[in-house]
Amino acid sequence: MLVKVFGSAVFGVEATTITVEVNIDKGIGYHLVGLPDSAIKESSYRIAAALKNNNYELPGKKITINMAPADLRKEGSAYDLTLAVGILVASYQIKAETLSEYVIMGELSLDGGLQPIKGALSIAIKAKEEGFKGLFLPIQNVKEAAIVEGLDVYGIENVMQIIDFFEGRGTIEPTVIDTEVEFSKTLEFPEFDFSDVKGQESIKRCMEIAAAGGHNIILIGPPGSGKTMLAKRLPSILPPMTMKEALETTKIHSVAGKTKEGGLMAQRPFRSPHHTASSVSLVGGGSYPQPGEISLAHNGVLFLDELPEFKREVLEVMRQPLEDREVTIARAKFTITYPSSFMLVASMNPSPGGYFNDPDAPVTSSPMEMQRYLSKISGPLLDRIDIHIEVTPVPFEKLTETRKAESSVEIRKRVTKAREIQSLRYESFENLHYNAQMSSKQVRQYCELSEASLQMLKTAMERLNLSARAYDRILKVARTIADLEGSENVNSNHIGEAIQYRSLDRDGWLG
Ligand SMILES: Nc1ncnc2c1ncn2[C@@H]1O[C@H](COP(=O)(O)OP(=O)(O)O)[C@@H](O)[C@H]1O
Numbered sequence: 290m291l292v293k294v295f296g297s298a299v300f301g302v303e304a305t306t307i308t309v310e311v312n313i314d315k316g317i318g319y320h321l322v323g324l325p326d327s328a329i330k331e332s333s334y335r336i337a338a339a340l341k342n343n344n345y346e347l348p349g350k351k352i353t354i355n356m357a358p359a360d361l362r363k364e365g366s367a368y369d370l371t372l373a374v375g376i377l378v379a380s381y382q383i384k385a386e387t388l389s390e391y392v393i394m395g396e397l398s399l400d401g402g403l404q405p406i407k408g409a410l411s412i413a414i415k416a417k418e419e420g421f422k423g424l425f426l427p428i429q430n431v432k433e434a435a436i437v438e439g440l441d442v443y444g445i446e447n448v449m450q451i452i453d454f455f456e457g458r459g460t461i462e463p464t465v466i467d468t469e470v471e472f473s474k475t476l477e478f479p480e481f482d483f484s485d486v487k488g489q490e491s492i493k494r495c496m497e498i499a500a501a502g503g504h505n506i507i508l509i510g511p512p513g514s515g516k517t518m519l520a521k522r523l524p525s526i527l528p529p530m531t532m533k534e535a536l537e538t539t540k541i542h543s544v545a546g547k548t549k550e551g552g553l554m555a556q557r558p559f560r561s562p563h564h565t566a567s568s569v570s571l572v573g574g575g576s577y578p579q580p581g582e583i584s585l586a587h588n589g590v591l592f593l594d595e596l597p598e599f600k601r602e603v604l605e606v607m608r609q610p611l612e613d614r615e616v617t618i619a620r621a622k623f624t625i626t627y628p629s630s631f632m633l634v635a636s637m638n639p640s641p642g643g644y645f646n647d648p649d650a651p652v653t654s655s656p657m658e659m660q661r662y663l664s665k666i667s668g669p670l671l672d673r674i675d676i677h678i679e680v681t682p683v684p685f686e687k688l689t690e691t692r693k694a695e696s697s698v699e700i701r702k703r704v705t706k707a708r709e710i711q712s713l714r715y716e717s718f719e720n721l722h723y724n725a726q727m728s729s730k731q732v733r734q735y736c737e738l739s740e741a742s743l744q745m746l747k748t749a750m751e752r753l754n755l756s757a758r759a760y761d762r763i764l765k766v767a768r769t770i771a772d773l774e775g776s777e778n779v780n781s782n783h784i785g786e787a788i789q790y791r792s793l794d795r796d797g798w799l800g
């Protein structure tokens with residue numbers, strides 16, 4: 290008999306419904322048509338074992354399977370369950386009158402157990418859109434898929450559960466998650482809080498400004514000065530995620546098979562790839578394209594710890610996505626786009642030895658070593674970092690202080706307010722939401738200076754020997770400082786503070 294059963298293919302972050310036709314006829318053989326890859330071709334062995342171990346069988350007849358649309362690449366082992374159910378029905382081993390109302394996905398183990406799949410959230414969204422009644426998938430994926438309301442999402446552990454369901458023996462219930470409740474629950478307490486950081490008021494101020502204007506930032510300081518500790522706390526002062534952002538971010542993590550204990554990601558992500566990371570793991574790609582760290586950091590923070598240790602070509606490939614806020618992966622036959630809008634936080638030691646201009650330093654570096662070290666980060670990437678700040682370790686007395694510092698929630702209130710001012714100001718622009726995104730033209734328009742402020746900026750730039758590229762960055766940051774203050778105009782105080790955040794442009798660094 291000929292049977293139609295539905296699966297789904299994830300392409301980028303979107304899913305497409307796949308129609309699987311299973312035909313069983315006299316003869317012998319197992320034929321797969323419709324561009325399936327080798328992992329799907331191997332499915333017959335897994336399906337045979339899984340069925341056998343549950344007292345069913347892969348019939349010794351001619352089995353023809355057609356997967357449509359044929360021009361869409363279908364990869365991986367996630368169709369095992371789809372095919373298995375199709376085969377069981379087509380060979381009259383089970384009855385499934387409601388089969389066409391469901392999308393079925395899952396990888397089988399030889400004992401009939403199920404292995405998780407990738408992209409469950411995208412698959413669920415598509416299934417709902419196309420009017421399916423429900424979705425069957427491995428229990429490990431049920432929480433991320435159950436985010437979608439109005440779709441019966443069944444998480445199953447074993448092939449027997451889906452057989453029992455269609456045969457009317459089932460006791461299995463769809464998983465119901467109240468997404469709004471989940472969403473508000475996870476928002477409340479950040480994992481890492483700025484109140485844990487003693488002292489460092491000026492650095493915290495800097496991070497508040499960075500968060501408020503969406504500015505990329507680099508922290509420069511010796512080992513142990515608290516750079517990593519500070520960076521980790523940045524997500525906690527960014528404005529809370531909107532439901533739309535949370536869904537976008539969860540989708541990407543779902544596609545990468547990286548949702549943490551399932552469910553909705555309501556906290557902004559913090560990704561911290563090691564400096565040995567490859568270009569592919571950082572920006573995405575591979576023979577089965579997968580989102581990289583920059584997409585996993587979408588709507589959150591990407592932390593590049595020890596920036597100069599990263600390979601130059603790796604940093605180079607980040608340039609375009611940083612600009613475009615999405616990354617395009619091109620292959621001969623298709624291209625995929627993953628969103629990648631994140632805040633970049635980088636850290637570095639002041640020199641390869643860890644210290645700079647410190648006569649008591651345990652290790653000193655020669656000017657040559659210094660030059661080589663700094664030259665690695667100059668150029669494209671550094672050009673996209675608005676704020677440079679030097680971090681010095683807090684003195685021992687401060688570290689042992691018991692007084693609690695201001696909490697992230699308090700800081701976040703000010704950041705959110707400043708963001709609201711910006712959203713309003715840039716209302717009419719599609720791709721401009723916060724100050725860091727301003728083009729040069731927009732900087733001229735929104736950071737207009739009085740004659741006196743302009744003169745001050747000019748003098749400071751000459752005296753500190755600041756490069757021309759610093760100019761726009763200073764104005765953008767000054768705009769954010771003004772917004773934090775609720776000031777409509779950018780004045781000389783704002784400029785004065787912003788000038789301080791250009792450490793790497795000064796003499797002695799990159800010059
Ligand atoms: N200002 C601070 N307040 C509290 N603890 C701090 C502070 N600065 C450093 N520490 C402690 O020192 C440790 C090392 O800091 P870390 O962030 O790893 O430094 P870095 O990344 O600059 O090498 C932290 O885990 C933290 O326990």
Ligand SMILES: [Mg+2]
Nearest residue numbers: 516517518594
């Ligand atoms: Mg560190």
